[in-house]
Amino acid sequence: MVNNTYPRSRPQAERGLPASRRRFLAVLGTATAGLPLLGACGAAAGGPAAASDRRGSTDGAPPRVRVSQEASPGREVKRTSFPITAVGLTWTGSPHGVRLRLIDRSGKPGDWQDVTAGCPCGKDAEALRTKSTTPPNRALVPAHGSYGYQLDVDSGVKVVEAIAIDAGHLGRKQRPAPSGPPAKSAPATTPGTSGSAAVAFPPPGLVLRADWGADEAKRLTADGRESSPTRFTRVQAITVHHTATPVDDPDPAATVRAIYEQHAVSNDWGDIGYNFLIDRQGAIYEGRYSGTDGIPAHNADDEVVTAFHTFGFNPGNIGIALLGDFGKQKPSSRMCDSLVRLTASLAARHKLDPLAGITYLSPTSGKSTDGPALGGHQDWTSTECPGSAAYLGLPDVRERAAQLTR
Ligand SMILES: [Zn+2]
Structure with a gap:
């Protein structure tokens, strides 16, 4: 996908400080107390020390997430005082125009690596405001506990923001148990048209936001309001x-927290952009917040919360992200099984035929677009997401999901 429309708008770094950026600084103020942060946000460090440490919280509090943010980072080496889980990048220009190398604790640089733009998700409101069909390029590069990074960019490419994220650690008692029972009692749900337990929603073992360590404060402005208020539609x-993160991910819950940090704060969306995420072991994670009624992704009227995953087609569209890069490598069988189980449960609940085509009507723009009831990101917009290998497996997922709902 060549992204040549978005740069016509002013880069994010030149827009001044929106409300949520002030919130970002406030978050930094408590989460990074005493740390010699680099860049524009370094001056914000201060305030009371965080209660937990890198051993993970033991009192059920979310893990301590630390961030070093750079608006318009140059080519000089950026160092952090904490081990980096992932570097989040936002840039305009060629999606293939950025390279990065990691810096270890002693200051030694690793090899240069090409950065691949990830799933180009975004808020529909952003699409309307910029008149763009595509958001800027974004990527989350795993950093394996490095203590810095350096960027190299092609001419015509502008990195408008870089964030180094320490996603923290869950306490031992907080580790998600993918195959275990539901973390809380099953909410009052209809099991689907077939009445089969195979399509009950939510699927057993769903890793709820509290279980993967979502810090709910990141969704809120400084005065406690939701920065992206929940909206629900049919x-x-x-x-x-x-x-587009590594397939062999040693700590998927930390990656989910890093994605949450990038989406909610750096991208200024106010929350993670997907409704659900699935890891290699088949664990299903609750994504976008949907209220306190205990029904993940939904309200009591069985409408779905609008997330920020398919630019221009978000309302009423349930976004499920496979954790990994599936351009060449196929998703694992456990991941596929969970995708089938989750999509079947959602299809049954909403009387969608997984094999059918639909005409999607955007409540935001009023436009109608034909597409699949169960499809990939690239069915809606020009992108490689969800990767060729995953995309080629979707007919099988549809067929299996349809069989479960019969
Ligand atoms: Zn995508």
Whole structure:
């Protein structure tokens, strides 16, 4: 996908400080107390020391997430005082125009690596404001506990923001148990048209936001309001994505927290952009917040919360992200099984035929667009997401999901 429309708008770094950026600084103020942060946000460090440390919280509090943010980073080496889980990048220009190398604790640089733009998700409101069909390029590069990074960019490419994220650690008692029972009692739900337990929603073992360590304060402005208030609409479609992060991820819950940090704060969306995420072991994670009624992704009227995963087609579209990069490598069988189980449960709940085509009506723009009831991101917009290997597996997922709902 060549992204040549968005740069016509002013880069994010030149827009001044929106309300949520002030919130970002406030978050930094408590989360990074005493740390010699680099860049524009370094001056914000201060305030009371965080209660937890890198051993992970033991009192059920979310893990301590630390961030070093750079608006318009140059080519000089950026160092952090904490081990980096991932570097989040936002840039305009060629999606293939950025390279990065990691810096270890002693200051030694690793090899240069090409950065691949990930799933180009975004808020529909952003699409309307910029008149753009595509958001800027974004990527989340795993950093394996490095203590710095350096960027190299092609001419015509502008990195408008870089964030180094320490996603923290869950306490031992907080580790998600993918195959275990539901973390809380099953909410009052209809099991679907077939009445089969195989399509009950939510699927057993769903890793709820509290279980993967979502810090709910990141959704809020400094005065405690939701920075992206939840909106619910009738379900029209289910769309599969990939996160373009490594397939062999040693700590998927930390990656989910890093994605949350990038989406909610750096991208200024106020929350994670997907409704659900699935890891290699088949664990299903609750994504976008949907209230306190205990029904993930939905309200009591069975409408779905609008997330930020398919630019221009978000309301009524349930976004499921596969954790990993599936351009060449196929998703694991456990991941596929969970995708089938989750999509079947959603299809049954909303009386969608996984094999059918639909006409999606955007409540935001009023436009109608034909697409699949159960499809991939690339069915809606020009992108490689969810990766060719995952996309080629979707007919099988549709067929299996349809069989479960019969
Ligand atoms: Zn996507």
